[in-house]
Amino acid sequence: MAEQLLSGINVVECGNMVSAAYAGKLLADFGAEVVKVEAPSGDISRQRGPFPGDTPHAEKSGLFLYLNANKQGVTLDLRESKGQAVLQSLCAQADILLHNYSPREMPGVGLDYEKLSQINPGLIMTSISYFGQTGPHSDYHGYDLTASNAGGWAFISPGASDYPDLPPLKAFGHQTDFQGGVHAGVATLGAYYHKCLTGEGQHLDVSVQECIAAILEMNFMHYTYSGLETSRLGRRSIYPWCMLDCKDGKLFVVCVEEDQWQRFVELMGNPEWATLEIFEDRVVRGQNYDALVPFLQEFAAEWTVAELYKAGQERRICMAPVNTMADLLNSEHLKAREFFTEISHQVAGSLQYPGAPFKVEDVGYSVRRPAPRLGEHNNEVYARIGLSQAEIDELKQGGII
Amino acid sequence: MARRPLEGIRVTDFTWAWAGPYCTLQMAHMGAEVTRIESEKRPCVTRLIPPFADNEPGPNRAGYFNQYSQGKKSLQLDLARPEATEIVKKLIAKSDIVVQNFSTGAIDRMGFGYDTLKQLKPDIIMISICGYGQTGPERKYMGYGPASVPLAGISSLTGYPGVGPAEIGISYGDPNAGIFGSFAAMAALAYRHRTGKGIHVDLALWEALLVLMPEGIMDYVMNQTQPERDGNRDRWMAPHGCFKCKGDAEKWVTIVCGSDAEWLALCQAIGQPELAADKRFTDAAARKANEDALEELITAWTSERDRWEVTEVLQKAGVAAYPSQSNKDLATNPHLEERGYLVQKEHPEFGKRIHAGIPWQMSGSPCEVQAAAPQRGQHTDYVLQEILGYSGDEVQKLRDGQVLT
Numbered sequence: 001m002a003e004q005l006l007s008g009i010n011v012v013e014c015g016n017m018v019s020a021a022y023a024g025k026l027l028a029d030f031g032a033e034v035v036k037v038e039a040p041s042g043d044i045s046r047q048r049g050p051f052p053g054d055t056p057h058a059e060k061s062g063l064f065l066y067l068n069a070n071k072q073g074v075t076l077d078l079r080e081s082k083g084q085a086v087l088q089s090l091c092a093q094a095d096i097l098l099h100n101y102s103p104r105e106m107p108g109v110g111l112d113y114e115k116l117s118q119i120n121p122g123l124i125m126t127s128i129s130y131f132g133q134t135g136p137h138s139d140y141h142g143y144d145l146t147a148s149n150a151g152g153w154a155f156i157s158p159g160a161s162d163y164p165d166l167p168p169l170k171a172f173g174h175q176t177d178f179q180g181g182v183h184a185g186v187a188t189l190g191a192y193y194h195k196c197l198t199g200e201g202q203h204l205d206v207s208v209q210e211c212i213a214a215i216l217e218m219n220f221m222h223y224t225y226s227g228l229e230t231s232r233l234g235r236r237s238i239y240p241w242c243m244l245d246c247k248d249g250k251l252f253v254v255c256v257e258e259d260q261w262q263r264f265v266e267l268m269g270n271p272e273w274a275t276l277e278i279f280e281d282r283v284v285r286g287q288n289y290d291a292l293v294p295f296l297q298e299f300a301a302e303w304t305v306a307e308l309y310k311a312g313q314e315r316r317i318c319m320a321p322v323n324t325m326a327d328l329l330n331s332e333h334l335k336a337r338e339f340f341t342e343i344s345h346q347v348a349g350s351l352q353y354p355g356a357p358f359k360v361e362d363v364g365y366s367v368r369r370p371a372p373r374l375g376e377h378n379n380e381v382y383a384r385i386g387l388s389q390a391e392i393d394e395l396k397q398g399g400i401i
Numbered sequence: 402m403a404r405r406p407l408e409g410i411r412v413t414d415f416t417w418a419w420a421g422p423y424c425t426l427q428m429a430h431m432g433a434e435v436t437r438i439e440s441e442k443r444p445c446v447t448r449l450i451p452p453f454a455d456n457e458p459g460p461n462r463a464g465y466f467n468q469y470s471q472g473k474k475s476l477q478l479d480l481a482r483p484e485a486t487e488i489v490k491k492l493i494a495k496s497d498i499v500v501q502n503f504s505t506g507a508i509d510r511m512g513f514g515y516d517t518l519k520q521l522k523p524d525i526i527m528i529s530i531c532g533y534g535q536t537g538p539e540r541k542y543m544g545y546g547p548a549s550v551p552l553a554g555i556s557s558l559t560g561y562p563g564v565g566p567a568e569i570g571i572s573y574g575d576p577n578a579g580i581f582g583s584f585a586a587m588a589a590l591a592y593r594h595r596t597g598k599g600i601h602v603d604l605a606l607w608e609a610l611l612v613l614m615p616e617g618i619m620d621y622v623m624n625q626t627q628p629e630r631d632g633n634r635d636r637w638m639a640p641h642g643c644f645k646c647k648g649d650a651e652k653w654v655t656i657v658c659g660s661d662a663e664w665l666a667l668c669q670a671i672g673q674p675e676l677a678a679d680k681r682f683t684d685a686a687a688r689k690a691n692e693d694a695l696e697e698l699i700t701a702w703t704s705e706r707d708r709w710e711v712t713e714v715l716q717k718a719g720v721a722a723y724p725s726q727s728n729k730d731l732a733t734n735p736h737l738e739e740r741g742y743l744v745q746k747e748h749p750e751f752g753k754r755i756h757a758g759i760p761w762q763m764s765g766s767p768c769e770v771q772a773a774a775p776q777r778g779q780h781t782d783y784v785l786q787e788i789l790g791y792s793g794d795e796v797q798k799l800r801d802g803q804v805l806t
Binding site (some may be wrong): 003005006007008009026030047048049050051052053054062063065066067113131132133134135136137138139140141142143145146148149150151152153154155156157158159160163164166167168169170171172173174175178179182183184185186187189190191192193194196197198200201202203204205206207209210211213214215216217218219220221222223224225226228229230231232237241243250252253254256313316317318319320321322323324325326327328329332333334336337339351352353354355356357358359360361363 | 404406407419423427431446447450451452453454455456462464465467468533534535536537538539540542543544545547548549550551552553554555556557558559560561564565566567568569570571572573575576577580581582583584585587588589590591592594595596600601602603604605607608609611612613614615616617618619620621622623624625627628632633635636637638641642643644645650651653655657659663716719720721722723724725726727728729730731732735736737739740742754755756757758759760761762763764765766768
C-alpha cells in the first residue's frame with residue numbers, strides 16, 4: 001500500500017454523528033488505520049441524510065458515507081461490560097482513541113482514561129464534547145446549533161442583517177461539529193508528536209464551544225479591547241462588502257484596500273458618482289453604504305455572474321459567485337484540481353464525494369475503501385485483536401456485536 | 402516541568418491577515434517557537450484596524466493582531482534588503498516549518514519558494530495557504546475569507562427562509578484554512594519523524610470549506626437538488642431553533658430536541674405535560690410538520706423567562722439549551738473562566754486584556770499561552786543573537802543600516 005503522511009498510526013473511534021467521525025476521517029484520509037466502533041443499531045448519522053430520493057436507508061446516508069470512507073467498521077455495545085472489555089482490547093493496540101461521548105455519558109460506555117492508560121500507557125485518548133470535561137456546564141447537552149450559539153458565532157451571524165426580529169443564525173450543516181473535529185485532529189497529532197519523542201500517551205479535552213469562541217475574527221476583542229458589543233445587526237465597517245444581483249444570479253464583492261476599489265471604479269467606467277465625497281474611502285463608503293449599493297447594483301444588473309466575476313478578478317478585485325451545489329460540481333477550476341473524488345460503495349453505488357482538504361505530492365489524501373457497512377469488519381478486526389471465532393460468535397449471539 | 406508537545410519545534414511565519422496567523426497560532430499554543438517576519442513598510446493589516454486597546458490606535462494595540470499572535474515572536478526586517486533576505490534564510494535553515502499565505506506565486510518572487518527552502522533545509526515542512534490553491538485556472542484569483550463563504554456554496558444554503566442567501570458573520574474561510582494548515586503541519590511532523598522527509602502543502606480556502614459541506618454536496622450528487630434555506634431549522638429534529646427571551650432585543654436562547662424522549666422531557670420541564678399527548682407533536686415527523694405552531698408555543702414560554710433560567714430548567718431535564726452568547730457574554734462566562742479559557746497576559750503598552758485561549762487541554766503535555774502577542778520587532782535582537790548567533794556589534798550595524806525596519 002502506498003505510503004501516506006499518517007501510515008502506520010492505529011486509531012479507534014467511537015461516538016456518533018460528526019465531530020469524532022470527522023477527526024477520524026482526517027486521520028484515515030491521510031493514511032492512518034481507523035477502526036470505527038458503532039453501536040449495534042449504528043451511528044446516528046446513518047439515519048440522517050441526505051438520502052437518494054429522500055428515503056432513509058442505513059447504508060445510503062450521504063453524511064455517513066462521506067464521514068466514514070477509508071475506515072474499517074465494527075459494531076460493539078459499549079453499554080455492556082463485555083463490550084467495554086472488547087474496547088479495551090482494541091485500545092491496547094491503538095495509538096489514538098477518538099470519541100465524542102459527553103462527560104456525562106463516558107462512564108456508562110467504558111471511556112475511563114485511567115483504566116485505559118493502565119492497559120496502554122502510550123494511548124492518546126481525545127475526548128471531544130460541546131462544553132469540555134470540566135467546569136459548571138460540562139454536563140450540559142448540546143447539538144451543533146447549541147454550540148453555534150454557545151461559542152458566540154450565531155450571535156454575529158448573518159452580519160449586517162436588516163431583520164432585527166429574526167434570531168441569531170447558524171451556518172448551514174454541522175460547522176461547529178466539524179470545527180471540533182479539525183481542532184481535535186490538530187491537538188491529537190500534536191500529542192502524537194509528543195508520543196513519538198517520549199512514548200507517553202495522555203488524555204485530551206477538546207471543547208467545541210471553545211473552538212468556536214476562538215474563531216470570531218475580531219469580535220471577541222471588540223468587547224475586551226474597547227467595550228463594544230457586536231451583533232448580527234448594523235452594517236459592515238468598510239464597503240463594498242455585499243452581494244449584488246447580476247442578470248442570472250448573485251455575485252459577492254469585497255474591496256478591502258483602496259487600490260482594489262479604484263480598479264472597481266475603473267471597471268464601472270469611472271462614473272461621476274464615484275468621485276462624490278461620501279464615497280471617498282472605505283470607511284466613509286461604509287457609513288454611506290445605503291447610497292452606494294444602488295449604484296453598484298445598477299452596474300451589476302447588466303452583467304452575468306460569470307462575466308463580471310471574470311472581469312473583476314482579472315483586475316484583481318475580490319469577487320465570488322454565490323455558488324449553488326450544481327455550480328461547484330461543474331467548476332472548471334475544481335475539475336482541474338481533481339477536487340471531487342468518485343467512491344464506489346457496495347450498497348450506495350458510485351458517487352462523487354468532496355475530496356482532499358489540501359494537496360500534498362505523492363503522500364497526501366487518497367481513497368482506499370468506501371465507508372463500512374454496519375459491522376462489515378467485525379470478523380477481520382476482532383480476529384486481529386486475538387478473539388477466536390468461537391468468542392466472536394458468542395459476542396454476536398449475546399447482541400454485543 | 403512537563404514538556405509541551407511541540408517544544409523544540411521552530412516555525413518561520415511569513416503569514417498575514419487571518420488564515421495564516423490562525424495556522425501558526427496553534428503551533429505557538431503547543432509550545433513551538435513561532436517567529437513572525439514583519440516590517441514597518443508592509444505592516445500586517447490586522448495591526449491597523451480596530452479594535453484598539455482603549456480605542457487608541459497603534460500597531461501594538463490592535464485586538465485582531467494580538468488575539469491571533471499570542472505567544473509568537475516578532476522579527477522586524479526590510480525584506481527589500483539583501484542582508485534581510487540572508488537573515489531569513491538563516492532562520493529557515495534552523496526551522497522545522499514555514500507557513501505563508503501570500504497570493505499564488507508571491508513567495509517564489511520573494512525568493513522563498515519551496516525549492517529554495519529545501520536547499521536551505523532538506524526536510525523543511527512548507528504550508529502554503531491561498532484562496533484558490535497553487536494550481537488550476539483560477540489560481541491567481543483573489544480569495545479573501547468572506548468571499549470564500551459564497552464561493553463554497555455556504556451562502557446558497559444558509560439564510561432565513563424567503564430572505565435570500567446569507568453571509569455567516571465571520572470570514573469563515575480564513576480560520577478554517579488556518580486550522581487545516583495546522584493539521585497538515587502536524588501530520589507532516591509525524592511523517593518526517595518516520596521517514597526523515599519534508600513536504601509542501603497546497604491549501605486553498607475554497608476546498609478546505611467544501612470538505613465541510615457534505616450534506617449539501619451529497620444531496621446534489623444523489624438527487625440533483627439542494628436543501629432549501631431554512632434558518633435555524635433542521636431536516637430531522639424539532640424543535641431546533643433560537644427563541645426570544647425576557648429582556649432586551651438581544652436576549653435569545655437556543656433549544657434543540659434531538660429525540661422524542663428529549664421532547665417529552667421538555668414538555669414536563671416547561672410545566673405543560675399535556676403537550677406530550679398532543680398529536681401535532683408526538684414524533685419528529687409530526688413536530689416538523691407543525692413546526693410553526695411548535696415554535697410559537699415555545700416562544701410563549703421562553704419570552705416570559707430569563708435566558709439563563711430557561712437554560713438551567715431545560716438542561717436539568719436533559720434538553721439542549723444555551724443562551725446565544727455575545728462577545729461580552731463570552732468574556733464574562735463563568736464556565737469558560739473556570740476552565741481557564743480566558744487568557745490575560747501582561748502587555749507592555751496597555752496591561753492585560755482578555756483573549757480567547759486554547760480550545761483543548763492536554764493532561765500529559767500541558768499547553769499554555771506563553772505570552773501576549775509581540776510588539777512589532779520585539780524579538781529582533783533575540784532572534785539574531787540567540788538563534789542565529791549574530792554579535793551585538795553585528796546587530797547594531799544592521800540596525801544602523803536600516804535593515805531592521
